[in-house]
Amino acid sequence: MTKIDKVLYTGRTHTVGGRDGSARSDDGQLEVKLSPPGSAHAGTNPEQLFAAGWSACFIGAMGLAAAKRKVRLPADLAVDAEVDLGTTDGAYFLQARLTVSMPGTEPELARALVEEAHQTCPYSKATRGNINVELKLA
Secondary structure: OOOOOOOOOOOOEEEEOHHHOEEEEOOOOOEEEEOOOOOOOOOEOHHHHHHHHHHHHHHHHHHHHHHHOOOOOOOOOEEEEEEEEEEEOOEEEEEEEEEEEOOOOOHHHHHHHHHHHHHHOHHHHHHOOOOEEEEEEO
């Protein structure tokens, strides 16, 4: 396990009620109602929040990979993240798919940027070897 030498940022939230509750960040910038996946209740769920955070981080990692190559990412770059909650032998697990859309980018370059981002993105590192992750180009 890699130990962090220098903490750049710490996200802090306070959550009550679990999947039927709410979460709020310490700075007040995030305030969400939570609901179980697939329910008709108002609010989002942890899987959606994880997908949103991972896809945003992944785009940042792609920017770093592009900067190394001195290439520009398309303005309409997008990452569609899908995070599945499921069971195997009665235990809960996650799996994920990241679909990257980079219009106008040569497929070979796009694949290289996606692969490099997957190696450097902290969310990708955290999930590597722990959950099934599929990367696709749109």
